[in-house]
Amino acid sequence: MIQLAERIARDTMERLSRLTTDHLPALLAALFILLVAWGLAAVMRGLLIRIFRGARIDRFLKRSGLASLLPGDGPVRATHMAARGAYWAILAGGFLLALSAFDTQLTSRMIESVLFMVPKLFAGAVILVAGVWVSRYLGRSALVWAFNEGLPSSRRIGQAVRVVVIFVTVVVAADYLNFARNVFLASFVLIVGGAMLAGGLALGLAGRKTIERYLEGKEPEKEEQPEQAVWKHL
């Protein structure tokens, strides 16, 4: 009995020692890589803040309207966002390198698939950011235009434009990433088709009298310009 216990203890120690000698170097290497990556990320963050400030990236982002896409507020938030992004990207890269130190099939597959996905994900993110920027810009254009034209619910018109542009962007991004492509395309076709039908019906109903008059060969009635009284004093 004692002999059995001794053998189990010896085997356990042997296995532990084998495990340690097999994996500890890889673990230490991974930890070292992570440490270096963390240091590099911190240095890079500091450098980027200096470089971006010098290159007036904040000013560019603010002037182009891209800064409004970023959360938070403050005069240098865009620079900090970019620096933080670089910091986490380097850390993520370090993590992948650390994984590769283990040199197993699983880690190799993980790294491979991540490396394969990164450029696509990046391009998809760029499409989304651009789409959100365009949606905001066009939404505001539609809002101001609708208001100055005296259309009712101009805010809703602006919001509708924004939603449509974002939806189109999501469809494009999904198509690019090959993610649920058919679902998005089908819903896109349905929504655009529905909107066109609704628009056509609305125009037809609203312009019925004008068309009748046109077909009868009469000039459409000209309405009094209500604006004239408002700005005659200019």
Next chain:
Amino acid sequence: MHAETKVPEPDFLPREAFDAVERVRQVDVVIGIPSYNNARTIGHVTRAAQAGLEKYFPQLKAVIINSDGGSSDGTRDAVLASRLDTSQLLIFNTPLFPVHRLSFPYHGIPGKGSAFRLIFQMASMLGARGCVVIDSDLRSITPEWIDLLLRPVLHAGFDFTAPFYHRHKYDGTITNSIVYPLTRALYGLRVRQPIGGDFGLSSRMVNRYLSRRDWQGNAARYGIDVWMTTIAIAEGYRVCQSFLGAKLHDPKDPGADLSEMLHQVVGSVFTLMQEYESVWKHTTSSKDADLFGFRFGVGLDPVEVNTGRMLGLFQRASHELKEVWALALKPRTLDELGKISAALESSSRNGFHLDDELWVRVVMDFAVAWRDRPAERGHLLRSLTSLYLARVASFVLETRDLVSDQVEDKIEHLCLCFEKLKPYLISGWDCAAAPVQSAGRELENAADGARAEAVLED
């Protein structure tokens, strides 16, 4: 002294304009009349200009040039067919030269600025010593206007004569509420009608305008008047004013968009603020511009203003355009606007009041945002329309029972408010302009900000 400016080769003149220059060769004076569908009034304006030339400058060789934007109502024919009966004008000096009348369609972006460009180019090519531009919709123009606009240029060495009119208290509200007070506060010269539309110019001034490369923007359209005035003041040309009496003109084209007009005029002011930043930042007070002519009182056409509609638009805008206003206005300004809009809902419209200080901050915040957000400029200025209408409504309600001198005092108060709050503008402008700041500069800006706050507290 300003050096003679090199004028680039004209590529926007129609062929017939070159032929006319060949034919006429040289003149002393050019009178320019921009037009678009003004057949009803342009004949009178042309005759008044011709009478002014023959009566006051009989020894000079002059030409009247109509620069037309493609009128379909026979405007150009009206110019060419207008005949002046000099027997009734009591002209004692027989003119040495006949006054030529020419009419050309201008090329390029449709607008008053493009029309002026053709006139200036022809004045330069004809070697004119002086040039006068007058609006084609004027009903109150007299021959004396030509004398008053041209004489300071030809005989007193001025480069730019701005008009000074009596106008109805509700006429020219863009001038009274934005352009005059802002231009005066920025550049330090009190030119009462910076966008009057009728100006006298020296050849030096004309060549300076022609040498510029920004004819394609707002300067091509309604922004041209303030563009001309600002350049003249900011670049140190000799500027004066002439009292012309009353300004009575046809109502502007009802098809035109108010928002677009405001956009062009105010956009022009804001654009030039960027160019002349170094000039206006160092201007701390304002002085009167020389004023020529004999001042007299005149009767004016009544102007009806629908304040109810203006305030309705403002109320609606304060709900719907808040998102766009927030791009430009500081939170405090936005809150105050929200409060007066809410008060409007609960109380009588007759008691509506948008005070001078709040209005000045609105304009200054928009000026900073214009510089700071180029991508959003169109939205920003188009969203300013409803705020401008609220300010006009407030002004109309406050001045209902006031006579013109009292109204002028109110405008003077607004101008002083613009001048007083200039540190607020400079502080906002500097903050937006310089994201990279040394500690010292940050402290300096903080001090500027504190000064601006102190001014606001006053």
